[in-house]
Every structure is written in structure tokens, then in C-alpha cells.
Amino acid sequence: MTPKITSKNNDRNRKNIGFVAYNMGHILYIAQLTGDLEKMDLINSMPKYEQEHYKLAFDSLIEDNILVLQKKDRKKENYVINSKKADYVKELIHVFVRGTKVEKKVREIPRNPFYHRGPIKTTDDFIGRRNIISHIFDRLRHTEDCSIIGPRAIGKTSLLHYISNKDVVKKHHLDTKKYLFVYYDLEGFGESTEVKDFYYEMFAKTVSQIYQEESISEDEIKNINKDSGNTIKKIKRSLFEIADLENLIGSLSERDYSIVYLFDEFDYLANNPTFDYSFYGQLRAFSGNPGYKVAFVTASKRSIYDLTFMEEIKTSPFFRYFEDFRLGLMDRKEIMGFFDMAAKNGVIFSNEMKNAIVKWSGGHPFLAQLASDYFFDLAVEGYDLKLEDAENHLQKFLKTHKKHFAYFWKQVSKKEQSCLLKLAQGKTIGTDCKRILNALEESYLVQRKDGNYVIFSQAFEKFVAELAFSIS
Numbered sequence: 001m002t003p004k005i006t007s008k009n010n011d012r013n014r015k016n017i018g019f020v021a022y023n024m025g026h027i028l029y030i031a032q033l034t035g036d037l038e039k040m041d042l043i044n045s046m047p048k049y050e051q052e053h054y055k056l057a058f059d060s061l062i063e064d065n066i067l068v069l070q071k072k073d074r075k076k077e078n079y080v081i082n083s084k085k086a087d088y089v090k091e092l093i094h095v096f097v098r099g100t101k102v103e104k105k106v107r108e109i110p111r112n113p114f115y116h117r118g119p120i121k122t123t124d125d126f127i128g129r130r131n132i133i134s135h136i137f138d139r140l141r142h143t144e145d146c147s148i149i150g151p152r153a154i155g156k157t158s159l160l161h162y163i164s165n166k167d168v169v170k171k172h173h174l175d176t177k178k179y180l181f182v183y184y185d186l187e188g189f190g191e192s193t194e195v196k197d198f199y200y201e202m203f204a205k206t207v208s209q210i211y212q213e214e215s216i217s218e219d220e221i222k223n224i225n226k227d228s229g230n231t232i233k234k235i236k237r238s239l240f241e242i243a244d245l246e247n248l249i250g251s252l253s254e255r256d257y258s259i260v261y262l263f264d265e266f267d268y269l270a271n272n273p274t275f276d277y278s279f280y281g282q283l284r285a286f287s288g289n290p291g292y293k294v295a296f297v298t299a300s301k302r303s304i305y306d307l308t309f310m311e312e313i314k315t316s317p318f319f320r321y322f323e324d325f326r327l328g329l330m331d332r333k334e335i336m337g338f339f340d341m342a343a344k345n346g347v348i349f350s351n352e353m354k355n356a357i358v359k360w361s362g363g364h365p366f367l368a369q370l371a372s373d374y375f376f377d378l379a380v381e382g383y384d385l386k387l388e389d390a391e392n393h394l395q396k397f398l399k400t401h402k403k404h405f406a407y408f409w410k411q412v413s414k415k416e417q418s419c420l421l422k423l424a425q426g427k428t429i430g431t432d433c434k435r436i437l438n439a440l441e442e443s444y445l446v447q448r449k450d451g452n453y454v455i456f457s458q459a460f461e462k463f464v465a466e467l468a469f470s471i472s
Contacts, residue, residue, distance in 0.1 A: 110346035110380060114338070114373035119157035123165045126158060127337035128365065132325045136163060136297070137172035139323060140179075143258055143295040145287055147266075147304050150327030151443045152411060153366045156299040159327065160262045163297070177215040180252070182206050183262045190268035195279055198269075200237050203245040206259065210252075220255075227251045242282070249292050258293040266298040270307035277312050284318040298322070329363030329444050329456060338372045347376055352385040360394065362457030364444065370401050371459075398463055405463040408445070416440055421471070423455055424464040 164181035228251035361367035455461035
């Protein structure tokens with residue numbers, strides 16, 4: 001049954017379709033979907049240099065089960081309309097886009113680059129961290145290991161995706177045809193009892209990346225497979241041995257390919273006793289073998305050396321060769337990147353809006369993203385923030401994003417919460433709390449200002465103060 005179309009219950013779908021249409025630059029292309037909806041080749045009909053933007057918009061439509069992702073071949077994918085939603089989409093287009101004032105409005109609405117709530121995968125929307133990025137590439141140029149450290153939501157995963165982008169790699173003078181970046185999320189290994197499973201996934205992801213590389217021909221893949229003892233064909237878990245991964249890496253290295261493994265959520269691996277001293281010795285053998293061209297980039301909340309609970313493991317050579325890169329709060333110069341991003345998309349933030357973004361976020365990139373998104377929409381509507389209205393808007397902002405502030409709150413212990421409550425209420429901070437706040441400073445939830453501790457963000461401080469009031 002086709003759902004009833006109303007502006008209230010379909011606002012998200014209208015916004016997504018409008019967003020796709022705007023980015024394509026020709027909304028009538030979307031209107032053509034009223035033809036053969038199931039066969040429209042959406043991605044491959046677009047300019048290649050802009051496909052990344054469209055892909056993100058289409059992903060949001062996949063969440064609503066309006067679009068379906070189809071694999072065309074090993075290197076191409078295509079988005080098509082879910083056949084069960086064809087009539088629904090026709091009606092959406094008719095009501096909200098085609099032949100209505102919305103069509104003109106969508107053409108005029110600037111693209112909001114601050115819609116991300118998860119990791120940022122669009123390189124054009126990535127902001128800041130330039131010095132860290134430059135140093136990371138300096139090390140990768142010599143296949144040396146890096147450790148990215150920072151609390152949750154500070155941008156570690158976004159940074160991993162950014163440095164693996166081919167345009168970014170090329171910009172930092174690495175040969176994109178000879179560097180393979182393999183992303184590996186380790187969250188699922190927190191309770192794993194099989195070391196072999198880790199290596200199998202590492203192997204499978206390497207094989208998958210080989211097939212995705214446009215610079216590697218079918219013939220070269222056959223030769224890599226042949227020289228590595230037909231390892232690529234041993235994709236079945238039951239047939240896999242660690243030697244298969246070694247042979248594959250060896251074959252790639254002989255052809256002058258450098259492999260950069262991006263280990264996200266490394267905390268889960270380091271805290272699992274299954275992965276012992278011998279495991280880290282094997283990992284070190286991959287990056288330390290002079291015949292291999294392998295580098296590791298890990299992302300974790302703490303230094304990888306401090307993560308493991310076993311003293312024996314800390315003596316492993318694996319941990320000695322990493323350089324730490326800490327992601328902290330952004331200074332005002334980096335936050336200005338959000339203002340520049342808005343300007344590139346046709347929206348100029350007023351000075352009051354800029355100051356509010358700086359204060360509300362406290363330099364935290366995720367909160368700066370939320371605040372920029374909030375003011376972007378206001379600016380598009382022609383609103384200019386006035387000082388006397390700032391408090392009301394902060395309250396509205398907190399209400400809109402309450403779950404995100406609650407997430408920050410849940411990341412700290414009860415004792416840490418108690419100290420934050422005292423800080424927000426302006427109460428006297430005892431010796432015990434000072435020690436705790438010192439630790440919270442490393443998580444960037446508090447800062448020192450004029451010799452005193454303060455909560456890093458005006459918005460988070462207000463959130464904590466309201467919690468304190470509700471508790472009292």
C-alpha cells in the first residue's frame with residue numbers, strides 16, 4: 001500500500017530527494033524517474049567528479065528503503081529505485097518537486113555540508129587536522145606506523161577515511177597506483193577467541209581492495225594470484241591459513257605495492273586476552289620484514305601502548321615503532337574551516353553565529369558540525385542571530401541534539417559525572433575531584449582557564465547544569 005503523502009510525515013524524504021536533485025544541478029533529471037524507475041542508472045549517469053556527493057545522499061535514501069544498491073561488476077555499483085516504492089516516489093516527486101514551487105526552491109537552496117552525523121567520508125566536507133595529516137603522510141612515505149589517539153566522536157574514523165582517499169594521497173605526493181589502503185574496523189574483535197579470524201578478515205579485505213583498484217588490471221591480479229600460490233582464490237574461511245596472507249603481501253610487495261592497514265577501534269583488539277604476545281609479534285613481522293612494504297595506522301581512545309592490560313605484551317617490538325598523533329579540540333583557526341565551508345556553499349555566517357559556533361562547540365569538531373548545521377539552516381532562511389536571542393537558540397540547540405550530549409555524558413564514570421556536576425554548579429572542587437578533572441582534561445571534556453577548570457563547551461556546560469538542576 002502506498003503511504004499517504006504529507007509534508008509532515010515525509011519531510012525527511014522530501015529533503016533527501018531535494019538534496020539529491022540540488023547536487024545534481026538539474027532537478028528535471030530526478031523528474032525523469034517517473035519513467036522507467038527500476039532501470040535508471042543513477043550513479044553512472046552523473047559526472048564522475050561529483051559522484052561522491054551524490055552517493056552520500058543516495059545512502060540516506062537507502063536507509064528509508066527507497067533506493068536499492070546493486071553491484072554491476074567488481075568495480076561498479078548502481079543505485080536503483082526499490083520497485084515496491086516506485087509509485088511512492090512518483091507521488092513524492094509530483095507533490096514536492098515536479099511542477100511546484102518546491103522545484104524552484106530546491107534549485108535555490110544551498111547545499112548544506114554539515115549534515116554528517118557519523119564518520120565523514122566526503123573529502124570536500126572534511127575540515128582541519130592539516131598538520132597531523134601532513135606528518136602521517138611523511139611516515140607513510142617510508143611505510144612507518146602511526147597511532148591516532150582521541151576520545152569518541154573526535155574524528156578518528158573520519159581521518160582514516162580522509163587519508164585513504166586517492167585525491168588526498170596524490171596531493172601528498174604518494175603514488176596512488178602503488179599504495180593500497182585497507183580499512184579494517186576491529187570493533188567485532190572485542191570478544192573474539194580466534195586469532196585466525198583476524199588474519200582471515202585482514203586477508204579478505206586486502207583481496208577486496210585489490211579488486212577495487214582501477215590501476216590493477218585483470219592480468220596483474222592473475223599474476224599476483226599465481227605468484228602467491230593461488231592465495232586469492234582461497235577466499236573461503238575454511239581454506240585459509242596465515243601463510244596465505246604472508247604470500248599475498250609478499251607478492252604485492254615484490255610488485256612495489258605499499259599496503260597501509262587502517263585499524264579502526266584498535267582498543268577492542270588490545271583489550272582482548274586472545275591476542276597475546278605472539279600475535280603482536282606476528283603483526284610486527286608484517287611491518288618489520290624488509291621484504292614487505294606494510295604500514296599500520298591505528299585509531300584508539302588511548303595510546304596503543306597503554307591499552308593492553310598485560311605487561312608482557314607491552315614489551316612486544318610491535319609497540320615501539322608507532323608515532324602517536326593526538327586528535328584534540330580545534331582552535332579558532334581550525335574552526336574557521338566550518339565558516340569557509342559554509343561560504344563555499346553559498347551561506348555567510350554572521351559574526352554572532354561564528355562566535356556562537358565557537359562557544360557552543362568549544363572546539364570539538366562534532367559539536368562544531370552540529371552547530372554549523374543549525375546556523376546554516378537559519379542563515380538560508382535569512383535569519384541573523386541577535387545577542388538577545390542567543391540563549392533561546394542555545395536551549396533549542398540542546399533540545400534538538402540532546403541525545404548527542406547524553407552520549408558524551410555516558411562516556412564518563414559516576415565519579416567523573418559527580419565532578420562535572422560540581423563544576424557546572426560552581427561548587428568548590430576538592431582534591432579528589434581535581435585529580436579526576438585532570439584525567440578528564442585528557443578526554444577534552446574540561447579545560448584549564450586562568451588556573452581553574454572549566455567545562456570545554458558552553459553547550460555541554462549548560463547540558464550538565466540542567467542535569468544538576470533536575471537531580472537537585
